[in-house]
Each structure stands twice: as structure tokens, then as C-alpha cells.
Amino acid sequence: MTDLIHDLRAPVAEPGTGQVRTGTAVSRVDGRAKVTGDARYAAEHFAPDMLYGVVVSSTVAKGRIVTIDATEALALEGVVEVMSHLNRPKVRSFDISYKDMTAPAGSPFRPFYDDQVIYSGQPVALVLAETFEAARRGAALVRIHYHEEAHDTRMTANLDKAYKPRPLKAGYEPPPPEKGDAEKAWQAAPVRIESEFHHGVEHHNPLELFASTVIRDEDGHLTIYDKTQSSQNSRWYVSHVFGLSKNKVTVRNPYVGGAFGSGLRPQYQLTLAVMASLKMKRSVRVTLTRQQMFSFGHRPETVQYVKLAAEQDGTLRSIMHDAIAETSQIEDYVEVVVNWSGLLYACDNIKLGYKLVSVDQYTPIDMRAPGAAHGMHALEVAMDELAYKLKMDPLALRLKNYAERAPIEDKPFSSKELRACYSQGAEKFGWDQRPLEPRSMREGSELIGWGMATGVWDAMQMFARASAVMHVDGRLVVSSAATDIGTGTYTVMATIAAEAMGLPLERVTFQLGDSTLPVAPIEGGSSHVATVGSAVAGVCDKLRKTLLRYAQSAADSPFRDKRLKDVEFVDGALRLKKDPRTWISLASIVGATGRDQLEEKYLMLPNMLKQRKYRRLVHSAVFVEARVDEELGIVRITRVVSAIAAGRIMNTKTASSQIVGGVVWGISQALHEESHTDHRFGRFMNHNLSEYHVAVNADIHDIDVIFVEEDDRIVSRLGAKGVGEIGLVSVSAAVSNAIFHATGKRIRSTPITPDKVLMGGP
Incomplete structure (x- = not known):
């Protein structure tokens, strides 16, 4: 190792040359791939024998399928199969209540489970063809006869049927117990307002359509490119539903063209694509249309009631906030809508309530800032109303009640x-x-x-794993099964690693979007930087210690008695802080071990x-x-x-x-x-x-x-x-x-x- 330590008179690079720092403006490392078309999305991966699937959607909101006539579709050149509940392959867990990692309480929708229709737009058949065009035309030729039943999709007409949900969804906090006596305080206060709010349904509409491409190898291994916010969630779903070993399924989502919560749960095109691949023993791609993007999940319709009371000087005496939101007939989808009203303003009397109304629609799903987008709207408009009733500046009212x-x-x-x-x-x-x-x-x-x-x-902050590999040529590869839905995950994680290891950004690669990588949570809730970023920082810290330990291995090494606090990682080298002319390149440290690379792994657990x-x-x-x-x-x-x-x-x-x-x-x-x-x-x-x-x-x-x-x-x-x-x-x-x-x-x-x-x- 001695000959690898640079001469004390060696020229010294200026600290920070070619390096990046967190907290600065760094352009996206994946930007060029996206603008040049090198970035490939879920529907842009191919296999030589691929079949194309197009979904046939139900035209009724509730009822049963009586007959499916696929005669015309199957007569069309290129169409090879029309799959439905009548001829789908057997699956392992459709006979039990299956839940993915983000499922709410209830019994999740199971595509092609039986002849029952529970919402308009439900997938009821899948046309498989040698070309997408043939499949699309074939889908239009499938004739389905239904026994239609009475449905009800009117949330506001059923408010009297509202009920308290089963709060089993991960990350959901039910409203806390009442603080003080909010109604009594409201009645006694000199200044009061009472308001009702209504918010209609919204849909996510990311530019990339939902698609799943299943590439089947000769040995039956499935490599799936899925539009999802978690490759590991989709892999977990596929393995459990179809009874496949995790070694038989790899899910990848290296690029996601927007999601906003619509990709938190595995959507039905994934189930149908895997079904078709298993049935036909071929690679299959299923892509949904823009219209079908409205057939799974949405921000729920919500009605809210807010009552605020204050003294003449603006001091809040009572906050009451109730919300009623829609859900499906099969699941209790829940959001944190009203709890924010107990977190923001100082008040001795707070009462919060949240209920659901079941309608004949698909289960809602998280949409950017779920719950807060509606709940905070109601609270903050009500605060504005109160400010005007007090003849007080709206900002001054908020500062008066700062918590x-x-x-x-x-x-x-x-x-x-x-x-x-x-x-x-x-x-x-x-x-x-x-x-x-x-x-x-x-x-x-x-x-x-x-x-x-x-x-x-x-x-x-959740938990995550990360690995870091320093190669003999000085490249650093950091990996975690994170997702980048356009938020900049590639760039931020690479920047954290580059700063920690003293490397220029171009020498660092962050790998994500593959279910075989170290475990990472679903990309949602604004938690990825605090979670995966902390795991990246942790694994780089371990790698720094390992590199220093190897640099100390020679008896006459100038680093022998030095601690991590005595050295710095700058410009691809380890050097002494007090004597910057004494340094050794990280590549040389790896090379001196006789290996091609040094690897460390790290598990980041929140300090709960x-x-x-x-x-x-x-x-x-x-x-x-x-x-x-x-x-x-x-x-x-x-x-x-x-x-x-x-x-x-x-x-x-x-x-x-x-x-x-x-x-x-x-x-x-x-x-x-x-x-x-x-x-x-x-x-x-x-x-x-x-x-x-x-x-x-x-x-x-x-x-x-x-x-x-x-x-x-x-x-x-x-x-x-x-x-x-x-x-x-x-x-x-x-x-x-x-x-x-x-x-x-x-x-x-x-x-x-x-x-x-x-x-x-x-």
C-alpha cells in the first residue's frame, strides 16, 4: 500500500473541484435520456413473440355478465384469444381477500374473478392479438350481454348513510378524540362562522398511460415493465396472486411518466397482462386507453362542514371540522382530511369527524396531497371567512393563533x-x-x-436499504429499489452519494426501479428523500469507513492512526485534512485490495x-x-x-x-x-x-x-x-x-x- 500514497510534494487539487453539493441547483442526471427518447417507459419494451392486449370495459355500473360473444373478434386476422372470467388461468389467491401494500380495509377488486360487475368501466374481457391495431379492433367487436341491476353513484344524496370507516389503511390516522368542549365553546363565543364545502371528483391523468409489458423467458421467468410507484409492490402482488416464487418475477420501472398517486396500487392491467402471459406462454403487453385511465381510482368527492369561533381580538375558542367522503362498495378508502385542523392553530376546544358513503364506483386512491388538498382548503377558507367577520387581516389572524x-x-x-x-x-x-x-x-x-x-x-420517514459499490476504476454505483416519478430521485440520490464520497457527479450512478435491488418503500407521501436519501447517506458512511480501513493497512501508511474525522473525501481521493498534499485515490485503495470492487450495504430504520x-x-x-x-x-x-x-x-x-x-x-x-x-x-x-x-x-x-x-x-x-x-x-x-x-x-x-x-x- 505504501507506494500508493502520493508524494507529499504532489500537486493538490482545489477542494470541491468537479464536485456537487446538496442544497445547490443540480440539473437532472436523467434529463438527456428523457428529452432524447433514450428513456423507455412501461409500454416501450419489446419481445419478438409479443402479444398485444386491449381491455374491453363494462358498459353498465352494476349487474352480471350473461354472455360474452367473441365470434367476430376471433374471426379478425391477428386476434388469437379473447380472455375473460370464463377462460382465465387459475390463480392462487383470488379465493381470499388479497391486499397489496397500500390497500384499505375491505375486499379489493379482483379483475376477471367472476361474472359480477360492480362499476362502470370494469374490465370484463381482454383481446389478445399479434398487433395492437388488431387487438383494438377486436375489442370493439366483442359483444357482451348483461343482466343490469340498479346502481347508485350519488354520494351527496346518501349523506344520511355515512358511517365511520375501518381504519386499516397504512399511514391513515383516524381523527383524534375531542379536545375540550368544542360545541359549548362555539355557542359561547362572540364571533362565529359556519360553512359547508363541496369538492368534486378529480382524476390523476399522468401523461404516460398505464401499461404492463410482461417478457417471458424460455424458463418461464417473467420480467415485467410496469407503470407503478413501486417495483417491489407490483412484484409482491404478482407473486402472491399467481403463486409465483419471487425468483420467477422481476418488476422494473426505471422511468415513470407521472403518477401522482395513481401508481401506488397495482392497477388491473398488470393482473391481466400476467394472466395472459401465463395462459398463452408468450410475452404480452397491455396498455390502457385514456378513457380507461378514468376506470381505476380518483380523488374522492367530499363534503365538509367547518365551524370556527373566536373572541373579538381573534383568539380561537373552537374548531369543529367534519368530512364525509365517497368510497366503493367493497373497500373503505380513507384519507386524513380533518386532522390538519387539530395541528395548525392554537385552540383549547377542537372536535374532528370523518365518515364515508359507499357508492357503486371503483375505490378511490391517493392523489397528490390526499386528504390535505380538500381538508386544508376548507379550513383555510373558513379562516378567511372568520378574519372578515372579525374585520381582521387574514395573515394577522393566523399569527394571532400561531401554535x-x-x-x-x-x-x-x-x-x-x-x-x-x-x-x-x-x-x-x-x-x-x-x-x-x-x-x-x-x-x-x-x-x-x-x-x-x-x-x-x-x-x-420509513425504512429502506441501500448498497454502494466502489469500482476499481473509481466509479461509484449506489442502489435501492426506489422510484422516480419525475420528482428527481435519480439526481438527488446521486448528489447525496457524490457529496458523501467526494466524487464528481458524472462518476456516480444511482440505480432504482428494479424489484431485485435493496428494499425501498413505495414512492409516495413526500418521503423518498428522508427515507431513501438517509439510506444512501448511511451506506456511503459505511463505505467511507471501509475505504479508510484499507488505506490504513500498510504499516507505514500516513493514515494508519487517523480517524474518519481526520480525513476528507475530495475529488475522488482520500486525504488528510491537516496535510492536503497527502492523499490517495479511491480507485487505488480498491485496486490494492486485489478486488474489482468494494461493496457495503445499509439498513435505514427510523428512530421511532x-x-x-x-x-x-x-x-x-x-x-x-x-x-x-x-x-x-x-x-x-x-x-x-x-x-x-x-x-x-x-x-x-x-x-x-x-x-x-x-x-x-x-x-x-x-x-x-x-x-x-x-x-x-x-x-x-x-x-x-x-x-x-x-x-x-x-x-x-x-x-x-x-x-x-x-x-x-x-x-x-x-x-x-x-x-x-x-x-x-x-x-x-x-x-x-x-x-x-x-x-x-x-x-x-x-x-x-x-x-x-x-x-x-x-
Whole structure:
């Protein structure tokens, strides 16, 4: 080893040359692959003998399949099979209640289980053909006769049937017990408001269609490219449903073209593609149409009731928040909708309630900021109403009731820089120039309003494994079965590893999206950086110790008696802090071992004993300018300032992109998005991108993102929290409040469409 230690007079590289640091703006390492088309998605993998599957969807919302006539379809050139419940292969667990890793309480939907139809759009047959075109045409030729039964998809007409859910869904917290006597305090307070809110169904609509490509090897091994937010969840699902050893199934999702929660659960095209591959003993791809993307999961329709009471000086005396949401007839899908009202403002009397109504629809599914997107909207619009009844500035009311500890459970916060969000956001926006009275600002034909709202979301950490391999050529490969749904996971994890090992980013590769890699949680809930990032930091720490140990192995090594604190990893080398001219390249350390590589593995487990002592949250303050043409009812959102407290920011570029995307979606939620059901048929009618309205470029103007300084070592060893969800939370409330400030009209349902603006409600 002695000859590998560089001469003391060797030239010294400047510290940090060619290296990256967390907390800076780093461009996506996967960006080139995506813009050049090198990145391949679930429906872009091929096999020579591949069959193409197209799903036939039910046209009734409830009933039974009487006959399936596939004669015309099978007569079509290229069509080889029409599969249904009548001829599917046997599966292991369809006779028991099967649950995937994110399943709520109940009995999950089982495609092709029997002749029963439980919702409109349910898959009832699969046409398999040598070409996609033949399969698509064949699907149109399958004739199905149903015995139709009465259905009911009207959630608001069945509020009297609401019930408390079975809270078995992972990550769900039922509303806590009442604090104080909220009703009594509300009745006794001098200033009170009472409001009802309605939020329609929303659908995720990621650009990449859901698809599963099953490539079958000669030995029967299945390599599946799936549109999913967890390769390991899909692999677990396939293994359990079909009774296959995990060694017989590999699931990959290296690139995901958006998901927003729609890929948390394995969707039915995965089940059907595997069924078809096992039946036909060939490779199979099943891709859903845009219309079929509306046939599984959505943000549920929700009705909320909020009652607030305060003293004349704005001190909150009572918070009551109840929500009723839809679910399916087979599962109790639950969200944390009302709990946020017990976490944000100091109050001695808080009462929260949450119930469900079952309808003949598919089970809802998590959608970006599930629960908080609706729950925080209601609370923050109600706070705005209370501020006006008090004749008090809305920001001043929030500061008056600022909570230093989590109100309903009396826990300290792991960190909370919400005051900084308020002050920095307000200063950037110019909030101090805002007149209190509505209809005070006008420019031309447009009324101008300024609104604000507070956002909150959980700062979660789960468990994960990671491996790190230092190769003899100086390359570092770090691996974990994480997912990148466009959030920047590739880039952030590579940056964490590069900084830890003192390597330029181009010498680091982060591997994800493969079920054979070290275990990682589902990519959801804004937890990946705090979880997988901490695992990456942990495994790099182990690798640093290993490299130092090997560098110490020679008797005359200048590193022999040195500890990790005495050395630094810079520019691909290990060197002494006090004598930077004494260094050795990491590649040389590996080479001296006689091996091609050195590998370490690490299991990251949250310190739950410590974490449970705190309430761990991310916060935001959103300020919005709305311009309203009162004659046409058209609303334009011309300025948004979003101030975020989310711990240490690992990559300011990708994090800012996440917040901007969340703000865009919040504007879309407030003004555009809703799936409309024709209850005569129990069917979503605007199930396409031409009629399901989303915000487009012309709807978006100036968006400023501020990250306030925060460092939370309780949530993660990195000090990081998460930014995926918080960018969306309460944007719609701030938009609604700005519209009220502009027009004096309080609209309590979303989306706030021109007709509601013209009518002044509801």
C-alpha cells in the first residue's frame, strides 16, 4: 500500500473541484435520456413473440355478465384469444381477500374473478392479438350481454348513510378524540362562522398511460415493465396472486411518466397482462386507453362542514371540522382530511369527524396531497371567512393563533419555521399593501384580489436499504429499489452519494426501479428523500469507513492512526485534512485490495422512539393574486408566492420544480378540474383530456418559490423533509380567498368555474 500514497510534494487539487453539493441547483442526471427518447417507459419494451392486449370495459355500473360473444373478434386476422372470467388461468389467491401494500380495509377488486360487475368501466374481457391495431379492433367487436341491476353513484344524496370507516389503511390516522368542549365553546363565543364545502371528483391523468409489458423467458421467468410507484409492490402482488416464487418475477420501472398517486396500487392491467402471459406462454403487453385511465381510482368527492369561533381580538375558542367522503362498495378508502385542523392553530376546544358513503364506483386512491388538498382548503377558507367577520387581516389572524406545540396532542414540533414562511412570503408578495375590504382594487375590466392560506403536510420517514459499490476504476454505483416519478430521485440520490464520497457527479450512478435491488418503500407521501436519501447517506458512511480501513493497512501508511474525522473525501481521493498534499485515490485503495470492487450495504430504520415524541410536519404560506372579469366570470391567477419550510433542501432546482408543479395543480384544482358523472349510467362522462379541464400554459403566470431555512435532524439524518405534496396544499384555498377579496363573493365548492363566479356561489 505504501507506494500508493502520493508524494507529499504532489500537486493538490482545489477542494470541491468537479464536485456537487446538496442544497445547490443540480440539473437532472436523467434529463438527456428523457428529452432524447433514450428513456423507455412501461409500454416501450419489446419481445419478438409479443402479444398485444386491449381491455374491453363494462358498459353498465352494476349487474352480471350473461354472455360474452367473441365470434367476430376471433374471426379478425391477428386476434388469437379473447380472455375473460370464463377462460382465465387459475390463480392462487383470488379465493381470499388479497391486499397489496397500500390497500384499505375491505375486499379489493379482483379483475376477471367472476361474472359480477360492480362499476362502470370494469374490465370484463381482454383481446389478445399479434398487433395492437388488431387487438383494438377486436375489442370493439366483442359483444357482451348483461343482466343490469340498479346502481347508485350519488354520494351527496346518501349523506344520511355515512358511517365511520375501518381504519386499516397504512399511514391513515383516524381523527383524534375531542379536545375540550368544542360545541359549548362555539355557542359561547362572540364571533362565529359556519360553512359547508363541496369538492368534486378529480382524476390523476399522468401523461404516460398505464401499461404492463410482461417478457417471458424460455424458463418461464417473467420480467415485467410496469407503470407503478413501486417495483417491489407490483412484484409482491404478482407473486402472491399467481403463486409465483419471487425468483420467477422481476418488476422494473426505471422511468415513470407521472403518477401522482395513481401508481401506488397495482392497477388491473398488470393482473391481466400476467394472466395472459401465463395462459398463452408468450410475452404480452397491455396498455390502457385514456378513457380507461378514468376506470381505476380518483380523488374522492367530499363534503365538509367547518365551524370556527373566536373572541373579538381573534383568539380561537373552537374548531369543529367534519368530512364525509365517497368510497366503493367493497373497500373503505380513507384519507386524513380533518386532522390538519387539530395541528395548525392554537385552540383549547377542537372536535374532528370523518365518515364515508359507499357508492357503486371503483375505490378511490391517493392523489397528490390526499386528504390535505380538500381538508386544508376548507379550513383555510373558513379562516378567511372568520378574519372578515372579525374585520381582521387574514395573515394577522393566523399569527394571532400561531401554535408553538401541536394543539390537539400537545407535542413539540420537530421543527417549525412557519413564521418565516409568513414573513418572507408576505414581504415578497407585498402583502402589507393589501386593502382589507373586498372589491377595493380594479384594473380595467378586472377586479383584483389578494388571498393567502397556510399549508401543512406530514414529514414522513420509513425504512429502506441501500448498497454502494466502489469500482476499481473509481466509479461509484449506489442502489435501492426506489422510484422516480419525475420528482428527481435519480439526481438527488446521486448528489447525496457524490457529496458523501467526494466524487464528481458524472462518476456516480444511482440505480432504482428494479424489484431485485435493496428494499425501498413505495414512492409516495413526500418521503423518498428522508427515507431513501438517509439510506444512501448511511451506506456511503459505511463505505467511507471501509475505504479508510484499507488505506490504513500498510504499516507505514500516513493514515494508519487517523480517524474518519481526520480525513476528507475530495475529488475522488482520500486525504488528510491537516496535510492536503497527502492523499490517495479511491480507485487505488480498491485496486490494492486485489478486488474489482468494494461493496457495503445499509439498513435505514427510523428512530421511532425519538420521532414519536414530536409532531413532524412541513409547512407553507401561499399568497395569490387573482384577477376576475365580473362580466364573464373568468378568473386569472397572475401572481403566486409560495414560501416553504421543508427541512434542508437537497436540490434547489428539482425541489423548486416540485413546488411550481404543485402550485400549477392547485390552480387547476381551484378553477378547472372535476370529473362529471352521469348518474343514470354511473359513468364518468368527460373521460378524456379535451373535456377534463386542467390548467394550461395560458392559465399560469408568475410563480415565486421561497425555501426558508430549516434543518430537521429528527425527521432524517440529512435534515431534509419532503416537498412533493406541500406545493399543492392550500393553493386552491388561497385562490378562493383571492377571488373573494376581488369580488366579495364567497364560493365554497371547487372548481370555481365562471358560472359560479357569475352566480356568486355555492
